[in-house]
Amino acid sequence: MPVIVVNEYRAYRLGQGADADRDGTKELLATFRETGGSAGWADLVNNHKPAHTQPYAPLKAEVRWRAAEALHNKLHITTRGEVHAAYATEKSLADLKKTWLCLPSQSSGVTFNYFLILCGFQSVKPDRMVTRFVEEHAGFGGQDITPMQTAELIGQVAENDPTQPRMLDHVIWRHVSGREIFRADELN
Structure with missing residues (x-):
């Protein structure tokens, strides 16, 4: 989720006396009910x-709601x-990934990888x-590759470098978006 969405959700949960960083699907789904569904949740965040x-x-909020329901139910x-337990077994990880990729507009796998990042994975x-x-x-000679294939390749390069896959992804993104690879405040 974008930082603003996460921050708005955290602020809402803090206002309820709760810690959003400890929330699971039960708590997240409750916030959808409390706000009147995906449109109300979109307002919230x-x-x-x-x-x-x-x-x-x-709405992206609708997809998040469906993702939480799929995970939970x-x-x-x-x-x-x-x-983390599902990630540890090949079948459970495959089921998790398949379920995620069947969500509306999620077949590329980009948000699945972002979900893994939010769960603490590299x-x-x-x-x-x-x-x-x-x-x-x-060296693909003009052949298109999927975001999932890109993620796998970045992971393989990071293993051989060695660096963290997220860091390599971020450096590539900064480069292609025309930003400085390392900001001055990151070098100190």
Whole structure:
């Protein structure tokens, strides 16, 4: 979730006397009920962006709600610890990934990787710019690759470097977006 969404959610939960960083799916789903569903939750976090650019796309908040329901009701994953347990077994991870990729507008796998990052894993969330960079510089001869393939390649390069996959993804993103690779305040 974008930082503003996370910060708004944290502020809401703090106002309830709770710690959002300890919330699981039960608490997250309760906030959707309290705010009147995905439209009310979008108001809460100040984000009414659609999940994709096609007409009638669901709000990102709707996709988050469906993700929380799928984790809670279908996979019985209710805490970050349970995500870690699912990640540890190949079948459970495959089920988690398959469920996530079936959510509206989530088939690219970018938000699945971001979800893993939020759960504390060394994953990457390659956007179009990062994927295009890897396509251009990894010797694919103009062949398109998916964001999931990009994430796997970045992970392999990071293993051999050695660096953290998230750091490598971020450095590539900063480079292709025209930003300084390292800000002056990061070097001190």
